[in-house]
Amino acid sequence: MPGGRLTHEDRRRIAEGLGEGLTPTEIAGRLGRPLSTVTREVARNGGPDGYQADRAHLATQERARRSRVAASPGPEAEAEAVHGLEEQFTAIMVGTGLSRMTARVLTCLYLTDSGSLSAAELVQRLRVSAASVSKAIGELERQELVRRERDPHRRRDRYVIDADAWFRGWMASARQNSALADFARTGARTLGATTPAGARLQDIGEFFERVGHAMLQAAEEWRREQAARP
Structure with a gap:
């Protein structure tokens, strides 16, 4: 067929024609x-001048084989893809202000199917010290990005990522913004709103009050939409 692939016989006839x-x-x-x-x-x-039918046919078969391998990656290629995903997620979390170790722990929890790991499992997966994991977990708990569960079978804690993790973290951040707004307004009154420093704090207070309110409103809307889903 004119649009089909060349056969070995086609290549032999090309060589004869040349x-x-x-x-x-x-x-x-x-x-x-x-x-x-x-x-x-x-x-x-x-x-x-160098075309040979047999060699051309073998070369074409080898190219087709390599294309099939590339289209169906093996375990090594899959592992490399997962590692790349972990590195990207970690870099994004570092960009939000987390330390690299804390970001690595959070990434590990998120990309684990169970979304739940013990401290010992995190140490093994990340190949770091127990103290490093403990410090990272402490930071994540303060931001309410993970929660702690007791494993009744092994009598040890497990750290869990659930559907509400980002909601809790977002709400914690909103509360921090509200606290900063309150502090700034109090500072403005103490220094006097007509002073440069007082006016600066007044602006800061108004900004974080508005941002905190918008964050709370967005979180509550998301919660209502989640609750309405079947």
Whole structure:
């Protein structure tokens, strides 16, 4: 078929045509193939002077095999893809202000199917000290991004990521903004709103009050939408 792949016999006839001194157009006409098919085949397999049918056929089969392998990645390629995902997630979390170790712990919890790991499992997965994991967990708990559960079978704590993790973290951040707004307004009254420092604190208070209110409103809307889902 004109649009089909070249067969071994097609390649043998191309080699014969080149040996007879035929032009690519004449060879394409003899095969009933598009001129572009013949010129591409010859160019990628040694050119008019170096084209050999057997070698061209084997080379084409090898290229097809490599394409199938690339389309169906093996365990090593899959592991590399997961590692890349972990690194990207960790970098994003570091960008939000988390320390790298804390970001690595959070990433590990999020990308684990169970969403739940013990301190010992985190130490093993991340290959870090128990003290490093403990410090990171403490930071995540303060921001309410993880919660602690007691494993009744092994009598040890497990650290859990659940559907409300970001909601709790968002609410904690909103409360911090509200506290900062209250402090700034109090400072403005103490220093006097007409002083440069007092006016600066007044602006800060108004900004964080508005941001905190918007965060709380957005979180509550999200919670209502989640509750309404079937």
